[in-house]
Amino acid sequence: MPLPRLAVTAGEPAGIGPELLIRLAATSLAASLVAIADRHVLERAAMRCGLRIELTDDDGSVQTERQPGTLRLRHTPLAVDEVPGRPDPRNARHVLDTLTEAADGCIAGRYDAVVTAPLQKSSINDAGIPFSGHTEFFAERAHADVVMMLASPELRVALVTTHLPLAAVSAAITTEALTRTLRIVHAELRRKFGIAEPRIAVLGLNPHAGESGYLGREEIDTLIPALDVLRGEGMHLLGPVPADTAFVPALRHHYDAVLAMYHDQALPVLKSEAFDRTVNLTLGLPFIRTSVDHGTALDLAGTGQADPASLIAAACMAMDLVARSKASA
Structure with missing residues (x-):
């Protein structure tokens, strides 16, 4: 049976999002996880967490099983390398590009749902881009x-x-x-x-x-x-x-x-x-979107100690909502 395809954005590259995504990939969650992130950010996050993760470029094919420690990737490059705990406004466009790919991919049917790690709104605004949050971004992108x-x-x-x-x-x-x-x-x-x-x-x-x-x-x-x-x-x-x-x-x-x-x-x-x-979930979208209920925890970024429980819960809820949606279709 095909696994649900979950697009997972890494959020602020200098925050805990990349490490949470790596820890999510290390679980046995029965979903096809597609990371929308920079490959090198995830590799560095895996090293900080002391985990080995196999990254494979996403080809859109159906998965019927996923081994813990594997992660498909939609590579979205950074402008400059991240420094944990210190968001750089030069990477604001990268963050928005990951959200755009996730939203447009869901609308086009490439993903069954999107799960988002936390981002730093102030860093995006510091780049001169008006931004009030994931919820508002997805609403505008989907005209919902x-x-x-x-x-x-x-x-x-x-x-x-x-x-x-x-x-x-x-x-x-x-x-x-x-x-x-x-x-x-x-x-x-x-x-x-x-x-x-x-x-x-x-x-x-x-x-x-x-x-x-x-x-x-x-x-x-x-x-x-x-x-x-x-x-x-x-x-x-x-x-x-x-x-x-x-x-x-x-x-x-x-x-x-x-x-x-x-x-x-x-x-x-x-x-x-x-x-x-x-x-955190966004109601009213033409696709399923779930997220963590916390911020970027800049003080923990880079330590490998951030708790992935909320991101795991978000992925599990996305899977439940996808299953219910398909059952009622």
């Missing part, structure tokens, strides 16, 4: 409306806003944004996760979900009217739910996913519980 979700085995959390200053969040919580986000989350819970009737807990923006307007009117003026319209369309929505009680373990069986209003409203809960098992 997308939603960021982080998921562990116990909890799924989607976001209305992602990388915004806190002062800008309230203005970004509009009826249109809520409606668009909830429709995508609802559809993807059905399509990607096989949940026939998704139940989504929607967090309030303010403490105590606004306390009947005394702590803010966003719930009254925006959230409740938007949720009522979507309930009329048949969606099962809980809330607005106060964020300080939504994650109580006894309440979690009431919902399949949580919609948070902003990045740090819910993600600290998820990461504190399951940092090494949490996966």
Whole structure:
């Protein structure tokens, strides 16, 4: 039986991404792993990790088995050699080239999914290229409306806003944004996760979900009217739910996913519980994309000590989503 073809990007070459990719290749994961990276970066990462990895240029052929320690490669050259822990803006174009190959390859059917290692957004911006993250890049490349979700085995959390200053969040919580986000989350819970009737807990923006307007009117003026319209369309929505009680373990069986209003409203809960098992995925794309839930860890880069658990979890989730997609086709 053909193995799923996973394109795996190495992310920031001066970060821990190349070492994580090497450690992923060393596992017995039953997937055809295609690294989109610079060959020499991976060879140096393997040396730092004390692992022998067989790199083979990817010819697009079907694999029915993969031996641990083997990795197919789509060579994408660096501009300058990496120095672990010190991102170089001259390599920004290289990083974007790896993402472009991954996205375009998935759209063209060369890969079944893309799994991304962490990148350094500041280094890309320092190169004079406006860049806000993987999620936004893939959305633009695929011309898709997308939603960021982080998921562990116990909890799924989607976001209305992602990388915004806190002062800008309230203005970004509009009826249109809520409606668009909830429709995508609802559809993807059905399509990607096989949940026939998704139940989504929607967090309030303010403490105590606004306390009947005394702590803010966003719930009254925006959230409740938007949720009522979507309930009329048949969606099962809980809330607005106060964020300080939504994650109580006894309440979690009431919902399949949580919609948070902003990045740090819910993600600290998820990461504190399951940092090494949490996966970042992009909903709404015409292909499957998963990622680690952490950054480039520049202080660990070059030591060979970085923990690959989140990248392994991301690859495993990508495989599960690919299998479900093919089974329902």
